[in-house]
Amino acid sequence: MDDAFVANPGPTWLAVREALAPHLEPSVISRFTRVMLYAGAMGKAFAEHGYDARSASITLDTIGGAVDYFQSRRRHFVSLLYTMPYACSGSLVLEPYDALTVLMPQVEHSCIAITGFHQKLALLEALPEFSLEIDDVGVMASHGFEALDDYFLEPERASIHVMAELRGDQFTMPAMEPQDRKKIFSAAELRNAVKLIGAVYEAFGLKDSDFSAMGLLIVAFARHCRDDYYIEIGKEKFRSMLRAQSELDPSALEALLVNKPSDYATNTNAYQPFLDLGDRVVSNVNLLSRFLYAFKNVHLGSRRRFQIHAGFIFEDMVKRDLRRMGFFVTDIRRINRKEFDVVATRSGVIFNVQCKNNWIDLSKIEADRALYVRYNRLLTNYYARALKKERGREHLLKQKLGVDEVLHYVVSRFPVIGADPAVINYNQIDRLRFAGQASA
Known part of the structure; x- marks a missing residue:
């Protein structure tokens, strides 16, 4: 071009x-x-x-x-x-x-x-x-901050793509609607997304939550799709659809689904899929899909079982990435009843990596910066203490592996702002590729 x-x-x-x-x-x-x-x-x-x-x-x-x-x-x-x-x-x-x-x-x-x-x-x-x-x-x-993952996606505890890659044997793929391969977007794709999300996260009770009711509503909205992309519903019809379900309060649901006009900074963190045009509301397949995934994250994030499971998945993500970068990932999980997340070696150096999947609401950067900075400080202090703890027991790794040099790192799934080079945000995990080269 x-x-x-x-x-x-x-x-x-x-x-x-x-x-x-x-x-x-x-x-x-x-x-x-x-x-x-x-x-x-x-x-x-x-x-x-x-x-x-x-x-x-x-x-x-x-x-x-x-x-x-x-x-x-x-x-x-x-x-x-x-x-x-x-x-x-x-x-x-x-x-x-x-x-x-x-x-x-x-x-x-x-x-x-x-x-x-x-x-x-x-x-x-x-x-x-x-x-x-x-x-x-x-x-x-003087300092930068990258909030997004690859392909400019918002970070998730365990995305549907990671679940399919690392836990694909733990869920049954549902029967999908056929999709027209000559279309880039379609209502069928949206309905399939509802099925797929429900199946992938079913083990964490997602189908038993408000997500199930919302999924049915999304499918109902998709029936009003024009040209397999645009969705336009009369205001009264839309409200009657909200009243037809019994799980969620219709007024609260409308506020969740229909964007309220506001300034740009507020809207950078808005996920409501519908715009209010007076006598009707309009949306499209992309906006509904975007909202669906955000809604899924909210409802999964509060489930303790999912938080724990997502932590193990994140460790597997880090192991996968380290192998791709040429590290040898050991099977060490515990030494003398002391637990370790990921222990890898390369060029005669031990890399002891703590994997932290603490959720951070990045929308607060614009919506409530003081709260974001306060929570960020709590996390960076917590990570500093974790590193100090690991350095205090590095002799266990030296004895186990017969190697004298140990480097300790925290990899944070959600990006934090800090000055410690030993704390690496996952979206910059490639920094580990060059770690230890000076000492080597």
């Missing part, structure tokens, strides 16, 4: 349409090629205004780069969608074909900055040594 494509998109456009024709339906191909053109044009515009189109943050010069870009910005686009009823006024209509070119600059110039400065404020309050340098080029922070 270079300058030549933007100047004369016709040949490439036709070639892409021809290549995709056997695999996707015409409307999907049309949207795909239209987004290609928009992305190429916006990448060119960013470059002309001083943005590097090949930088880590903006990569719009290839299809793969554009996919990563839109994935990284999806939270901001959804937040803008929620914010529009609150912030927009006037008679000028934002036409669908103009939406991307109007919203993308807003995302880059405003949304990224708002989210970034909330994080910088959290860093400032959590780290006494934090500083910002501002010059004609921009802002440089």
Whole structure:
């Protein structure tokens, strides 16, 4: 998607349409090629205004780069969608074909900055040594903070993908509806997600909780799907659907499902799938799926059995990643009645890794920063004590493995803000690949 494509998109456009024709339906191909053109044009515009189109943050010069870009910005686009009823006024209509070119600059110039400065404020309050340098080029922070996992996903105690990979033998895959392979999204996919989540987490009582009632509602909403994507329901019909179930209070349920217009910072942590258009509510398959997974996390997070089980899964995740990085993972679990999480070796060094799956509500960075910073401090102090405890019994590992050097680490599933290099957030676990090299 270079300058030549933007100047004369016709040949490439036709070639892409021809290549995709056997695999996707015409409307999907049309949207795909239209987004290609928009992305190429916006990448060119960013470059002309001083943005590097090949930088880590903006990569719009290839299809793969554009996919990563839109994935990284999806939270901001959804937040803008929620914010529009609150912030927009006037008679000028934002036409669908103009939406991307109007919203993308807003995302880059405003949304990224708002989210970034909330994080910088959290860093400032959590780290006494934090500083910002501002010059004609921009802002440089002394410390950074990455809150998301791979593919720009929010961290979970045990995601459905990890459950399938590491615990796939412990649940029975439910019968799924057939899906049209020429569609990227569909109502059938949404209904299948309800089945899959229920089956994967059934052992933790998810089917016996409010999630079961919510799953039935999601399936009912999906029956109102138009073009296998958009969902539009009259307000009275919608409320009658909420009253038809008996598990949840209809008024509380409506507040949970329908977004209340508010400012952008508030909406960055909103998950309500429906927008209120007066006489009707509207949503789509993506918003309902996003809400469903968030709702699942809330109801699983309070279950003690799941918390314990998720801790063991996280240890297995760390072991898997260490093996991929070339470590030898031992089977040591206990020495002289002292328990260890993960013990690995590499190049004559023992790596003693404590795996911490303490849940952190990252939405508090914007919603209640003081509370977030206070809890972050509690966790970092707790992790410091855990490291001190491990160093006090490292002789057990030395005697067991006959190795003189031991390095101790805490890997936190949910990211914390701290200055101790021995505390590593899981989304940066690759740092262990280079650990111990200086001493080696």
